[in-house]
Amino acid sequence: MMHGNLLPRVIMQMMGAAWRRWRTEVKATSYDSNTPLEELVAIQPIPHGLTPQTWEVLCNYWKYTEKISKINRENANKKKGTHAQGRTNIPSLEYKFSQENGRKSSRIEIQQLSRRSRKKGGAAVDDEAIRIENLLKEVVDHLLQDKPEGTQPLEVHEEAFREVFGPEHSGRVRCLGAGALPSQVFPEQCKRSSMYWQDYHSNSDLTDKFKEMRETI
Template identity: 30%
Template structure:
């Protein structure tokens, strides 16, 4: 049994404490009473309102408008982004939000038999990725579990900070409804953690980054989010250190390039289909498959320029060998040469949660695996070189025998070296033979 992890801190514990208010003295109390009396008198110019009151009024207006919009949407059960009456009540940002809702797909539905006592059968590949029947349903269910704020709170900075009792409840929910073995627990929790992190990222992009002030962000709670958790998230994301880390992550993410276009189909499912069709499933083939699509004339169309550039580099390297000689080790070497080495603990084209030891064997260090592949390639090349040298020596030996038979003598060095005499040396030997034969011919004459 794995040892218990050390519990991390929640966001509430990381937030700075609120400043305490000091007790008011008699003088401060008298001043506050005078201030309250003066504020109760009518203002001479109503346009001179404090900025904070104007912002609060704007926030309340936005809150009422959005509440009305949600009520109408829930009654109609459709998104009325094109309704003139509703769009007239929304400002520009709300119109954009309404369009986003209408264009995107809705929330995923839970498996109908989940929680009914029926056991769902799930098939896994060697890397513990669900494949074949029920794979898509099961993957969607893991995402639904990750987005359930009542079971998995959003108020933890990272997945590693999640308490053990919550992780145990997640795994119990899986085992109560599926036949997943105990060995799948680690991979299951890793997938749920990735979905939980992606859910937080989407919430931040759609409901936090697009607004300028916390009052606007707190005016409404995003769907499927607990209100108190949303308040904590807004405060936490506003911390200077968190903002700095977020900006660094945005820069790193922008350097990714060449995104795949498989949609909800996982790499494991796609690889399984390719195996059944008899197609190659190495990482180079998987990259091309996930970055291209078939046109009506059966030609491949690349989605973006970055993918097209990488695929062109693949094709240039593949031209070094005939297609029947392009074994898996050779294609893997090309993939690593073009794409570079993988990040520590990750393997491209296998999805989240798959480690190098699962793909390349028990050696967890990818450098060791790369050295092993290089040694295998060197052995193959050396074997071919030795074979060619043997054939060359055999041909040289046969040629030497033929030359000896017709009257040419070869030195041991020449016959053993495997070198073929050039035209000038053969001509000189022919002249010497003729000069030796000429006296004999004269005597006979």
């Protein structure tokens, strides 16, 4: 017999799965990504007997996800460098570095190590990796000029890394391997400022409509 506390959760999971299947069917049969949002919302009669409000919410949601997908593709194409160590992951590179050098590595050093090819005798894997190495070195040297005399390069590596690569993406930290989260590594710098969070929560009307749909379901 199913535990009483488990039953509501299972029911909600089943309802969620049914809702997603139905939403997929509606999109496949009635939604055209090439049609402007204003025209989609104005379609008559409204597909599947939906209310005007529900149809508008769905169209806004699908248009928004298309926008996010496009941004993600563009960001992927801008990706700087390619991991070239095969099955040797970031933690393994960090451990090997610490054993050989007697200290913890910086993210710049891991960035460079992970972009070097063993087949090329440790040379940079491609021209992009060389460009990034040179750029990071230039930034480190420039930052050191404004630091007190005697400041070691490693002390400014993190600042230079952030300047070259920009803020971290939600859910991961570059050159720290799987599992590292920005909120754990840089708690003082992390603010929930992703485009999704800002756009979704800045549109109070759309948020209210989603809440109404959820309550109706």
